[in-house]
Amino acid sequence: MSLSKSSSGPTRRDVLRLFGAGGGMAVAGVFTFSVTGCAGGLDRLKGYEMSVDSLRESMSGFFPLNRRMLEFFDVGLGLPKLALQPTNNRIGTELDMSVGTDVLFARKTLTGNFGISSGLRYEPTDHSLRLASVRSDKLSLSAVPQAIAPQVQRLGGLLVEQVLEGFTVHKLPDKLVQGLDTLGVQLGAMKVSNTGVGFNFVPKA
Numbered sequence: 001m002s003l004s005k006s007s008s009g010p011t012r013r014d015v016l017r018l019f020g021a022g023g024g025m026a027v028a029g030v031f032t033f034s035v036t037g038c039a040g041g042l043d044r045l046k047g048y049e050m051s052v053d054s055l056r057e058s059m060s061g062f063f064p065l066n067r068r069m070l071e072f073f074d075v076g077l078g079l080p081k082l083a084l085q086p087t088n089n090r091i092g093t094e095l096d097m098s099v100g101t102d103v104l105f106a107r108k109t110l111t112g113n114f115g116i117s118s119g120l121r122y123e124p125t126d127h128s129l130r131l132a133s134v135r136s137d138k139l140s141l142s143a144v145p146q147a148i149a150p151q152v153q154r155l156g157g158l159l160v161e162q163v164l165e166g167f168t169v170h171k172l173p174d175k176l177v178q179g180l181d182t183l184g185v186q187l188g189a190m191k192v193s194n195t196g197v198g199f200n201f202v203p204k205a
Helices: 012-019 052-060 146-164 174-183
Strands: 024-027 031-035 045-051 065-069 073-077 081-085 090-103 106-123 128-141 168-171 185-192 196-203
Touching: 045 052, 052 081, 052 168, 052 196, 065 146, 073 146, 090 128, 090 146, 106 146, 106 185, 128 146, 174 185
Parallel strands: none
Antiparallel strands: 024 031, 031 045, 045 196, 065 073, 073 090, 081 090, 090 106, 106 128, 128 168, 185 196
């Protein structure tokens, strides 16, 4: 797919050819591009929007997750439950969790759930969306003695943050990446709304 060249940037014909004659194109049933008219260029591209249901569906494809941490803990994470936090421009996520380890030749596993908040960032090297600035908000594990519960919760929170910081939650489809490359743009900053998340377009680095 080729675009006509213009000193002012992509033309309306270029944009509609890439993203659909109606002004938007659904990609893999998840993402929608919206454009506003005309011969302007980058400033005329509205952005990249994603509903909370689409984000949840996309993230679910990367879970359940099992990771070995510090060569001692086996951390298992279940399917995510999302809650948008537009006031803080963050995304809240709750997951079931298990932490297993071997103590004196016996297997010990704690189960529970935890909550985090995070942002999303675009990673141009592999055209992915990744969790960013992950912060553990709450953690509850069963069968933990009260005397050591605060220490266990702090350790569990740190493990969760290490596992999920920079974790990929979506890969952009090749066709979409090719269209952005042709226009010379990539995804910029995330903006959380009451219904989903959006990204503005910025020139490619």
